[in-house]
Amino acid sequence: MRKETIAVHGGYNNKEGWGTMNVPVAQTTAYAFRDAEHAANLFALKELGSIYSRLTNPTTDVLEQRFAQLEGGAAAICVASGQSAIFYAVANVAEAGDNVLISDKLYGGAVTLLTYTLKRFGISTKVFKSADASDLEEQIDENTKAIFFESLSNPQIAIADVEKIVEIAKRNGVLTICDNTVASAALFNPIKWGVDVVVHSTSKYTNGQGSAIGGIIVERDGLAEFFKENSKRYYHFVEPDVSYHGLVYVDVPLPNFCLRIRLNLLRDIGACQSPHNSWLLLQTIETLGIRMEKHSNSALTVAKFLEANPKVKSVNYPGLESSPYYEKAQKYFKDGKASGLISFEVADFETAKKVIDSAKLFSVVVNIGDSKSLIVHPASTTHSQMTESELKDAGINPTTIRLSIGLEDPQDLIEDLEQALS
Ligand SMILES: *Cc1c(COP(=O)(O)O)cnc(C)c1O
Numbered sequence: 376m377r378k379e380t381i382a383v384h385g386g387y388n389n390k391e392g393w394g395t396m397n398v399p400v401a402q403t404t405a406y407a408f409r410d411a412e413h414a415a416n417l418f419a420l421k422e423l424g425s426i427y428s429r430l431t432n433p434t435t436d437v438l439e440q441r442f443a444q445l446e447g448g449a450a451a452i453c454v455a456s457g458q459s460a461i462f463y464a465v466a467n468v469a470e471a472g473d474n475v476l477i478s479d480k481l482y483g484g485a486v487t488l489l490t491y492t493l494k495r496f497g498i499s500t501k502v503f504k505s506a507d508a509s510d511l512e513e514q515i516d517e518n519t520k521a522i523f524f525e526s527l528s529n530p531q532i533a534i535a536d537v538e539k540i541v542e543i544a545k546r547n548g549v550l551t552i553c554d555n556t557v558a559s560a561a562l563f564n565p566i567k568w569g570v571d572v573v574v575h576s577t578s579k580y581t582n583g584q585g586s587a588i589g590g591i592i593v594e595r596d597g598l599a600e601f602f603k604e605n606s607k608r609y610y611h612f613v614e615p616d617v618s619y620h621g622l623v624y625v626d627v628p629l630p631n632f633c634l635r636i637r638l639n640l641l642r643d644i645g646a647c648q649s650p651h652n653s654w655l656l657l658q659t660i661e662t663l664g665i666r667m668e669k670h671s672n673s674a675l676t677v678a679k680f681l682e683a684n685p686k687v688k689s690v691n692y693p694g695l696e697s698s699p700y701y702e703k704a705q706k707y708f709k710d711g712k713a714s715g716l717i718s719f720e721v722a723d724f725e726t727a728k729k730v731i732d733s734a735k736l737f738s739v740v741v742n743i744g745d746s747k748s749l750i751v752h753p754a755s756t757t758h759s760q761m762t763e764s765e766l767k768d769a770g771i772n773p774t775t776i777r778l779s780i781g782l783e784d785p786q787d788l789i790e791d792l793e794q795a796l797s
Contacts, residue, residue: 378445378561379664386440400654401433419620420627429645430637435653439591441660442575445560447567448593450630452637453653455646457556457576458484460590461523463640464552464574465489467632468609469520471497476514476549478505478524479768480533483757485554489523505535506699512543520608521550526565526707527558529743530753530777531770532691532716534703541569548605556580557716557743561667562708566595572632579744580714583659583666587652594632599625611635618643666746666782670715673785677778678717680789686796688720688774715780716743721796724773727752731776733795736787740779748781748788 376384387398406425408414416422425431435453443451454460469475477489477500489500503511505524522544524535537553544551552572553565559580565573575581577589602612602625612631615621619638624631641647671694678692690697693704694713705711721727730750731739737750741757751757754773758766766772780788 376444381441381444382561382663383661385442385444386437398434398437398654398657400650401428402650403432404428420622420629428650429647430641432647432650432653434650434657435648438653438657438660441657442560442591443593445564445660445663446555446573446593447564447595448573448630449596449598450633451591451593452633452641453577453648454590454592454636454641455648456588457482457554457574457578457590458488459644459646460574460576460592461485461488461552461554462493463636463644463646464572464592465493465498465521465523466496466640467636468550468611469493469498473497473518473520474499474501474516476501476503476511476519476522478503478528478535480505480528480531480535480770481523481525482529482554482556485523485525505540506533508536508539508543511540512547515543515547515549517608519547519549521552523552523554525554525557526563527693527714527716529557529716530718530757532557532693532700532718533770534693534700534707536703537565537568537570537707544571545569548601548608550601550609557714558708559663559667559714561664562671562712562714566593568707571595571598571601577656579742580667580670581660581663581744582656583663583744583746585742585745585747586659587655589648589652589656592633592636594630596630599631602631667714668712669782670744670780671712673782673788674713674715674717674778674780676785677780677788677792681717681719681792684793684796686721686726688722690717690719692717717778717780718775719778720772720774721776722774724754727774727776728755730792730795734791735794736783736791737778737795743779745779746782748783749779751777753777 439451501514551570553570556576573593575591602609606613612624675694681687681690693700704713731752737748740749753771
């Protein structure tokens with residue numbers, strides 16, 4: 376099936392089970408077992424089925440299957456938020472004494488989680504340049520458990536050299552984890568380019584209406600083989616799990632990465648997705664493809680307007696030919712569509728604040744991927760805790776304004792920006 380068909384039908388057969396056209400919400404905490412043997416079989420993985428909604432839920436299961444198919448993966452697991460998706464993906468392979476290589480162009484929450492919070496658990500990070508991965512290989516050592524990067528980064532709107540990162544990771548037997556939130560599963564599929572694990576904040580474009588927080592982790596087919604080949608680095612998957620009656624993950628004929636998160640991290644840490652949020656995401660994922668096309672087309676129209684406006688010093692949008700990321704957008708993204716984020720520079724800090732305050736249609740919001748257009752001044756809000764040099768490294772100037780282009784008529788957005796800039 377093609378992606379727009381998967382988005383509507385994937386993971387659900389209305390001729391079986393519920394028989395409803397719309398997937399119902401299984402708003403339940405627990406499940407009744409047929410008898411003692413049924414319960415024992417479920418715990419022993421001899422039979423698959425729901426035990427408790429922290430671990431699995433039938434509504435969430437449909438979303439997981441649908442999302443895995445959309446990303447071209449073998450399996451997916453929903454979790455409470457994008458942040459918990461990143462935490463689980465990394466904690467599934469790394470522990471005290473290990474390190475993770477992280478891109479220099481990342482979401483602020485990912486930076487604080489990976490750099491500061493994981494450090495308290497003994498996991499350290501080293502930063503590499505994602506634009507060309509020129510300093511990636513030299514930083515890999517025997518304790519490196521993952522390479523983490525964003526395909527299209529938020530807020531820098533930079534595109535990683537996915538091919539080069541994957542090539543280096545494969546040569547060294549290190550797992551790659553790609554945050555594909557901003558590009559979305561509709562425009563880009565990291566697994567098709569050889570990435571091992573994909574994470575998303577489904578709170579953004581997947582939801583598309585700013586109505587639910589969620590996260591998801593998708594794994595490629597064949598990770599059990601990868602873990603066996605690199606058994607020293609990924610010994611958790613080849614040695615018995617004493618916390619799960621000696622289970623050896625690579626011996627289980629189920630996608631290993633998500634299985635271990637479910638049986639281990641979701642069981643113990645418990646940041647699971649609510650069934651109601653899974654249901655909301657099943658509604659919105661149906662329109663992901665057409666929404667991403669519209670977000671991208673409108674963003675390109677607005678970016679071209681900004682580029683031609685004398686009050687604007689520069690515009691960063693990967694769909695513009697002037698962008699250093701233009702070629703990567705053409706190479707990686709569906710029809711070269713570059714999603715809905717734009718950033719631009721005005722003359723000074725005061726002008727930036729005036730533009731924010733004068734915009735009427737744009738809401739001043741620190742979110743992205745909503746159907747409503749959003750505007751933010753990172754230096755005085757999302758990135759106000761950073762020092763001047765950290766801001767510079769993150770590519771944020773005091774004069775940077777970021778837009779998340781929604782689904783309004785782009786002409787109305789242009790008129791609003793025109794008056795705000797005048
Ligand atoms: C928002 C975001 C996250 C965090 O997701 P939440 O659902 O807010 O926890 C992670 N990565 C990227 C790229 C994001 O934009």
